[in-house]
Amino acid sequence: MVSWSVRLRSVLFFIAYNLIGMVHSLLCLATAPFLDHRQRFHFVNHWTRATMWLLRHLNGVQVEVRGLDNIPDNEPVVVVANHQSQWETFYLQLLIAPQSTVLKRELLWVPFFGWGLALLRPIAINRRDRNNALKAVLRQGKARLDDGISVVIYPEGTRQPPGTLGQFSASGALLASLAGRRLLPIVHNAGHCWPARSMMRHPGTITLVIGPPIETEGKSAKQVNAEAERWIRQQAAALPGAKPSVNEKLAMP
Template sequence: MAKKASLFSYLRAGLYYLGFYPLTIVYASLCLIASPMLNFRQRFAMVTQINYFYIFWLKVCCGVGVNIQGRENLPKEGAYVVVANHQSEWETLFLQTLVRPQVTVLKKELLKIPFFGWALGLLDPIAIDRSQRRGALKQLLTEGKKRLEDDIPVIIFPQGTRVPVGKMGKFNKGGAMLALSAGVPVVPMIHDAGVYWPGKSFAKFPGTVQVHVGEPIPVEGRTVDEIHADMVAWLEEHMKSLEIA
């Protein structure tokens, strides 16, 4: 159920953004200057350090914390494909602190956002043009497989776009296809961040975001449909358990 924003929630969110935007401009500028001297892993470590501040500052200003269940299910070594539900801007910030390093499949328009998007582009994301559906899938499989072969996990939001709390949306098969083509497991993940930071909302609501990480889904000797079915079954079950779908 959607929460009703109060004046206080808007004031708290305003305080959050008073810290968010100025620091982002300064830090992104430093990253852009330093990036030519760094390899990918070094760039990732540098660019995403600010994400820890974002999450800390969100807790201080808006009372939004986080609790993780199943962190031990993230493989300690080797690449994998993370498939997660998409509800909020929150996961864009938090997941870069949970899976390190990583590359994210995202819409290319995000890279045009001044400073934030420019710094995001330093992380070699797989930037998809969603208007070119067939070309987007080919790009995902080609670029995604290359990242995975370099032992870099890939994060995909199979719903394709943000889905409001209370809606399930449709899960595409890109994650299962990529994992099978690269021979790496799929790690399913869900969260309820949309309850506390609704998509495209200025207001934030106090509470604790619940993140559940599932056991890796193997791909050896299986079909795309089998992998996808297991992935969707886990995501739907756990989204319903959090009462977010």
């Protein structure tokens, strides 16, 4: 049963979050011609910082990050993370900058939010056309990495219920292997505090774990993907709220 306090605070968050986003997206569009990509990335993410501030002070959501020292300095990487919430699409932008996120192209059509998102040079794909989508990820992803921009991929494709993990695609491992870059695995349990497709923002602590970068040299993309998925599933099983289903593939080769 969700308390009236949580409901009220969630509604207030929704209103403030959207109002700030609408105003800020217009400011982003106005300033974009005068900023380079790194400056633009920093400016657009003022909304992200405001969102995290609201979550913490209005909704009582704390964040615990483990493994910060695993993020390489001055080295673009391919990031693969589980997908539970809209929260990770915000928070990872604060952890790893600059970055380009692989996302469905329809998100760029959303008024205000999509306008600001488009300024971050995402890799927008048509998920219905899987062959061309993968080609776009590999081609544009390598170009971003060559420009010194990390690429973030959610290999499950769609958001999963809290405490569970879906099937993993190998697109992140394929990109890392093609570009000769390391792959950085990340896992979290944000869905408990910021559920997908819900207005509710529940108080609690989101735990995010960053793993050691996975080398791709001398390995096949299949081996890299298996190593990343195994690590994510093992770590997910130890997070608060994990369900037995996250252990299903621990024994995968």
